[in-house]
Amino acid sequence: MNAGAVLILNLKTIIAGVICFEKFREGNVDFCSCDPAIEDRSWSTFSFLEALMLCSMRCSQTASCVAYNFINATNQCQLFNQTLNKFSVLPGCQYYYRKVVNDSDLSAIGENLTVEADDYLQEFYINGINVMSPSRFPHAKEWNTADMYNLKGDLFVIAVRAWNTIAFGGVTISTADNYIVTNSTWKCRKDLTDGWYKINYNDSFWTDALEGLNTYYPTSSPLARYKWIFGPQACEHCDIYCRRSFIKKDRLCLEKHFWEIVLA
Numbered sequence: 001m002n003a004g005a006v007l008i009l010n011l012k013t014i015i016a017g018v019i020c021f022e023k024f025r026e027g028n029v030d031f032c033s034c035d036p037a038i039e040d041r042s043w044s045t046f047s048f049l050e051a052l053m054l055c056s057m058r059c060s061q062t063a064s065c066v067a068y069n070f071i072n073a074t075n076q077c078q079l080f081n082q083t084l085n086k087f088s089v090l091p092g093c094q095y096y097y098r099k100v101v102n103d104s105d106l107s108a109i110g111e112n113l114t115v116e117a118d119d120y121l122q123e124f125y126i127n128g129i130n131v132m133s134p135s136r137f138p139h140a141k142e143w144n145t146a147d148m149y150n151l152k153g154d155l156f157v158i159a160v161r162a163w164n165t166i167a168f169g170g171v172t173i174s175t176a177d178n179y180i181v182t183n184s185t186w187k188c189r190k191d192l193t194d195g196w197y198k199i200n201y202n203d204s205f206w207t208d209a210l211e212g213l214n215t216y217y218p219t220s221s222p223l224a225r226y227k228w229i230f231g232p233q234a235c236e237h238c239d240i241y242c243r244r245s246f247i248k249k250d251r252l253c254l255e256k257h258f259w260e261i262v263l264a
């Protein structure tokens with residue numbers, strides 16, 4: 001492989017025209033979409049790099065295309081009209097998605113999340129990235145005042161770490177339209193595990209969150225009537241880790257099916 005190829009292989013982002021595509025990866029893990037493709041083709045006569053560039057051009061020129069898989073062994077290009085629903089981690093398959101470049105982009109519908117923890121909010125992750133900062137969460141250390149987080153772009157995973165000193169302890173996260181709301185479909189845990197906030201983290205051994213009302217919360221606030229979550233049981237002087245994946249639970253590609261596509 002020549003130096004140019006090595007350089008481009010290390011690029012995280014591919015720019016085709018004015019549209020940016022970003023390789024979807026977490027640490028050194030590459031994701032591969034298992035969703036149905038709207039177009040699927042191979043460019044076997046081209047080099048790897050030419051085929052990769054053609055694939056991103058093809059996606060940028062297809063109005064409904066928002067993402068693509070590129071499979072290096074066969075120079076295969078699969079276009080998608082939806083963002084990632086099911087994924088797998090397969091060597092040689094890389095998923096690129098249209099990057100949100102500015103606020104007027106279609107995928108950048110800002111959803112406002114109301115985020116509150118009793119007693120403290122300690123860490124707050126969107127898609128594996130800690131977005132916690134004093135300016136974004138000025139009330140993180142107040143058990144009775146919520147913060148608002150403006151969520152833009154695609155949502156894959158929310159993960160939160162809170163702390164409870166005494167009495168009720170838990171978190172509540174919601175959008176006004178209840179598209180996102182903490183309930184028993186979330187998972188909670190009291191102990192730290194490695195990578196607990198990542199997208200590519202298997203939380204199947206975590207227990208379903210317990211739901212409850214926070215009867216200590218100021219009754220003048222609507223949050224007093226919201227679902228708070230915690231678990232696996234109430235605790236004091238403890239960390240509370242909760243997370244929810246918005247990617248479909250069944251996230252493994254059927255590899256057989258996948259290879260049939262590759263060989264077709």
Ligand SMILES: *[C@@H]1O[C@H](CO)[C@@H](O)[C@H](O)[C@H]1NC(C)=O
Nearest residue numbers: 036037038064080081082083
């Ligand atoms: C994607 O394409 C499929 C097949 O053409 C279609 O049924 C589906 O509605 C499309 N989805 C979106 C989000 O455009």
Ligand SMILES: *[C@@H]1O[C@H](CO)[C@@H](O)[C@H](O)[C@H]1NC(C)=O
Nearest residue numbers: 048072073074090091092093
């Ligand atoms: C395809 O990618 C895999 C995993 O990244 C790598 O091991 C393999 O050498 C690549 N193959 C080609 C033909 O580039």
Ligand SMILES: *[C@@H]1O[C@H](CO)[C@@H](O)[C@H](O)[C@H]1NC(C)=O
Nearest residue numbers: 018100101102103104105106
């Ligand atoms: C943002 O995106 C819109 C629509 O895609 C485009 O018209 C506009 O020029 C972009 N703004 C900037 C600052 O790039």
Ligand SMILES: *[C@@H]1O[C@H](CO)[C@@H](O)[C@H](O)[C@H]1NC(C)=O
Nearest residue numbers: 109110111112113148150176
């Ligand atoms: C989210 O909050 C911002 C700032 O308060 C506001 O401008 C925006 O309209 C809100 N978005 C929605 C979808 O409610």
Ligand SMILES: *[C@@H]1O[C@H](CO)[C@@H](O)[C@H](O)[C@H]1NC(C)=O
Nearest residue numbers: 178179180181182183184185
């Ligand atoms: C949990 O909340 C989600 C919205 O994020 C909703 O779709 C689901 O039906 C709720 N499930 C339960 C058991 O309340």
Ligand SMILES: *[C@@H]1O[C@H](CO)[C@@H](O)[C@H](O)[C@H]1NC(C)=O
Nearest residue numbers: 201202203204205250251252
């Ligand atoms: C997650 O872990 C469970 C066992 O804890 C296992 O059965 C399951 O296959 C794993 N899922 C993935 C996608 O690795």
